[in-house]
Amino acid sequence: MLWRWHFYAGLFVMPFLIVLAITGTIYCFQPQIEPLLYPKLLRVEPEDKRLPAQSLLEKAKTAAPAGAVATTYTAATKPDASAEFIFRLPSGKSESLYLNPYSGEVLGSLSVEDRFMKQVRMVHRALLLGKTGELLMELAACWTLVMIATGLAMWWPRLRLSGVAAFRMSPATGRRGWWKEVHLVLGSWLAVGAIAFVLSGLPWTASWGKQFKALATATNLGRPDANAAAHSHGPATAEDKSLGSHASHDHHSQTAEALPLTEVPWATGLSIVPTGSMGKTPVSLDHVLATAQANGAVAGCQVALPAAAKAVYTVSCFPSDPKGERTLHIDQHNGAVVKDIRYVDYGPVAKAISYGTSLHMGRYFGLTNQIICAAISLGLMGLAATGFIMWIRRKPARALGAPSYPAALPPMRAWLVGLGLLGLVFPMTGVTLLLVWLIDRVVARVTGVPKTRPGNITV
Known part of the structure; x- marks a missing residue:
């Protein structure tokens, strides 16, 4: 039954994990990528003396499009960084104007909304689909927790039997067996990092994250x-x-x-x-x-x-x-x-989230943090890919290929409590969990899915 739920969760989150992995890895290396994309705008030759920020603001206002209003100034972090002023245009969009902080020369402009990293961030957060995309990404993150939990549960007997050897690939029979070993080892190594990734990203989501922030604010925990x-x-x-x-x-x-x-x-x-x-x-x-x-x-x-x-x-x-x-x-x-x-x-909640956010974005301890985040992200994409390959190799033609419904089930009280708590904490996920459970029961009853005894499934 755990394999069956692992299958449903994996099938749903698979495409989202791939998108999150690619966009997350790109965004993680923003400090290195953006100067390569816009070298003439973001970088200048350092000189001895900078112009006053107010003088730069006046020069920026003069060079800005007619009707534009200055809204934001970004203080430079390095001697070779340009000065950036953001203007709100009459159209409602925003534009960044870059100046040489030493000479006052206008270097050029970029649309804030169309900037490459802004687009990457919006794909990562909402698939460029607005509110609908944000809700889908949030739902995928919560179902990733279900996928990881059920995967760890099926891997646990292997850890009890083999100890640390469970973290290494075992001899496999056939190509599907080899892909299964890759999937198992990847999952065992990435589980903790993946859970941390999901939990540190959820406070920023549009639905649950917004409500959680309001609650933390109201109770002074945020x-x-x-x-x-x-x-x-x-x-x-x-x-x-x-x-x-x-x-x-x-x-x-x-x-x-x-x-x-x-x-x-x-x-x-x-x-x-x-x-x-x-x-x-x-x-x-x-x-x-x-x-x-x-x-x-x-x-x-x-x-x-x-x-x-x-x-x-x-x-x-x-x-x-x-x-x-x-x-x-x-x-x-x-x-x-x-x-x-x-x-x-x-408050204590906000302090924890601040550290989680910095680690999630790969910013806390420099390049090493970025590499670790990229490894976890790409590893999750590898999990999605190997799971997809195993499914394609196993499933019959013109059939979903879900694991067989067991003939008898143990009480699974701990899992029922765990999923119930997950559904209470994340109501949108709870609704979909209940919906999937009902569909699974109905399909199994109506179609007469072949049943197996629990002992027949090799983990």
Whole structure:
């Protein structure tokens, strides 16, 4: 019966695993790939002195298309990196404009939506199908957990009998036997990494991830509460506390994830963006950057530029080391820090997710992390491929070729509890689990699927 469920799960997730593996591996190596794709835009010859950021912003505004509004500035992380400003066009789309930070020369522009890595990311997340694609990818991730769990259960007797030898290929009979050995060994080596991949990616999904973030935010297990997020101003005001407790009900309040930022830490995505003071003369972008640096912000942060009179600058830092995550809201008129959210302010759930995200994206410990992530991703693609080959070699013509329905079943209480809990935690998955179980029972009853005794299946 476990083999039967493993078959259903594998058949469903197979194409999604291949897409996730290819796109995930490409996106993991974004720091190395993008400079090769756009060398004239992203790289410059380092010189002794940079131009002020405010001067670069003014030059960018002059060179931008008519009607374009500057929304975001990305602080350079390396001496040979260009300065990037993002503009919102009258059409509603966004465009990145690149300047030489030493000479002010305009290097060119790129569409934010059409950028290669943006497309790769959207395929990885939603197959370029919008909300439908996001739900399909989320469902595939959850069914991957079913596939891994049932696969490990069938491999477990081999581990008990053979010990560490279970992680090596055994002599096989025929081509199908050889593919089976490859599949078993790949699965045994990749299981832990695959589970970690799935669990670290789920908090970012569109349906369950969104609800989970809202729950973590409401219980202060995710983002920090208002009392913890005002380092520069002492205790939180009554307004801060009100915003913190009623964020989900105030449709007029803007959250950090609604800002024109390409990357926002998971913990601060639903935090409310505060308002600043009124004034006539805004502070310069250089003053904002200096304030952020003085408050411990690391290099490579993005700055969301204020879009209204009382709007604030938002500095969002999303570095490789989660401990460097930072979100600062700075008053555009007096330059004061209105709100400062640090990693130490996060709840325990958000801290764990921050580390999981950094590891998932291959960013935490450099190239080694990237290689490990790529190996897991491509290994999962190998699992999908070997499973497909075994299925094609085994299945009869014009038949699905599912494993035979057993004549008798043990109680399998632990599995029923486990799948029930999975369905409760992930309701969409629970519905599909129940649907597959009902279809499987009906098909087995109506078609009279040949039955075997449990002892006849060789694992």
